Amino acid sequence: MSKKDKYSNLLNRRNSSAEKNEKQLNKAHDSLFQNEEPKQEKKKVAPQKKKKFEDKYKRATFYIENDIIKQLDSQAGKEKGEKTRIVNEALRQFLS
Incomplete structure (x- = not known):
């Protein structure tokens, strides 16, 4: 196997693992934002600011x-x- 082939294989492995990581991050990101939306609605009903x-x-x-x-x-x-x-x-x- 030539150096060029080794380098090409290494890049392909890194790209595939990066894609897997990105998919996992997207799933985590979606689940976090889906859970936070109701919390944001509660924050909108915050009490008035105390006057200085x-x-x-x-x-x-x-x-x-x-x-x-x-x-x-x-x-x-x-x-x-x-x-x-x-x-x-x-x-x-x-x-x-």
Whole structure:
């Protein structure tokens, strides 16, 4: 057998095994996508995105008397967002 024949046989074997692999990949690909289609439909009914803090609030800078800020600090404690809640509630009551 010549070198040319050996090379030709080698290429034919590689091509046939590549075709087998491609068929197996296609079968796997089809089965994966057939199973995922119902999952994608469920994702479309996802809950609404949570609003960011900046979308709900606007920063305002103003002066507060020292005695009032001391009372606010003691009332709010160290809980995050408590001062914002107290000020918003007080302004809402004052403006209504």
